Amino acid sequence: MDSKFLTIGLPSGSLMEPTIALFAKAGYSISGSSRSYRPSVDDPELRIRLLRAQEISRYIEHGYLDCGITGYDWVQENASDIREIVKLPYSKATSNPTRWVLVVPENSPIQTTRDLEGKRVATEAVGITKRFFEKAGVNAEVEFSWGATEVKVPDLVDAIVDITETGSSLRANKLRIVDTLMESYPALYSNHSAWGDEWKRGKIERISLLLRGALAARDLVGLKMNMPEPNLKKLLEALPALRNPTVSPLAQPGWVAIETVIEEKIVREMIPSLKILGAEGIIEYPLNKVVY
Numbered sequence: 001m002d003s004k005f006l007t008i009g010l011p012s013g014s015l016m017e018p019t020i021a022l023f024a025k026a027g028y029s030i031s032g033s034s035r036s037y038r039p040s041v042d043d044p045e046l047r048i049r050l051l052r053a054q055e056i057s058r059y060i061e062h063g064y065l066d067c068g069i070t071g072y073d074w075v076q077e078n079a080s081d082i083r084e085i086v087k088l089p090y091s092k093a094t095s096n097p098t099r100w101v102l103v104v105p106e107n108s109p110i111q112t113t114r115d116l117e118g119k120r121v122a123t124e125a126v127g128i129t130k131r132f133f134e135k136a137g138v139n140a141e142v143e144f145s146w147g148a149t150e151v152k153v154p155d156l157v158d159a160i161v162d163i164t165e166t167g168s169s170l171r172a173n174k175l176r177i178v179d180t181l182m183e184s185y186p187a188l189y190s191n192h193s194a195w196g197d198e199w200k201r202g203k204i205e206r207i208s209l210l211l212r213g214a215l216a217a218r219d220l221v222g223l224k225m226n227m228p229e230p231n232l233k234k235l236l237e238a239l240p241a242l243r244n245p246t247v248s249p250l251a252q253p254g255w256v257a258i259e260t261v262i263e264e265k266i267v268r269e270m271i272p273s274l275k276i277l278g279a280e281g282i283i284e285y286p287l288n289k290v291v292y
Helices: 013-026 053-061 072-078 126-136 168-172 192-196 198-216 229-238 264-276
Strands: 006-011 046-051 067-071 083-087 098-105 120-123 141-144 159-164 175-184 186-190 220-228 246-249 255-263 280-286
Touching: 006 013, 006 053, 006 198, 013 198, 046 053, 053 067, 053 072, 053 186, 067 072, 067 198, 072 083, 072 126, 072 175, 072 186, 083 198, 098 126, 120 126, 126 141, 126 159, 126 175, 159 168, 159 175, 168 175, 186 192, 186 198, 192 198, 220 229, 220 264, 229 255, 255 264, 264 280
Parallel strands: 006 046, 006 067, 120 141, 120 159
Antiparallel strands: 067 186, 083 186, 098 159, 098 175, 220 255, 220 280, 246 255
């Protein structure tokens, strides 16, 4: 493979849109993603491949991809020997991890994992589920499910192991969680050979830095304002959330410019207070990346 290209796998399906949005905040414009296995990107050193998250770790391990983003759960399911570069705490609906959970109907007599002794369980994550029951010392029959797993209980199987983020779909289907097998975030992973290549490793590290910066900026905004210098101490005492602001003198004597980064959710409470304390020209602006 040409060492001047880095081939990276990104997940299709439910994670595709948040992943493309994350790369956009990191500075990479990916287009044609909804229709193409090979979307275009505005970086000539990158080749993007859109694949099912379930498959990406295997393609990284075998060298068809230099690196890629997939869930920790699928790396474990495939037992892939690849290198984790950075965890990326985002998912399709929230920033919470996804969970693989053991689930039964609300009215099922099954209350604990041990109650599945001799029972049938359907799941897409057969490897994770079998290892879970082996560790628990429970002899359950685990079968692969091609999808719509939640409709199979109780008519076809006694329980399912399914993935959930908020639990809303399980509740809507009148299902109850018995146990949690695993929590999982997406992460950036690398093939060992690619990581050993100086150019590819450097490229992966730069992408990792920008993705981390984009995630760090996710819940933050920039805030700037002008204020009479004598009021500055009072403002900082009254609003401790304004940590370590940058303070610069203005051309107008006795005035300073203040700039800081702050959590977006508290700005709506702060701006009226800032105004009362004498701040003027208050500007709130979005952030794409925060690199520490």
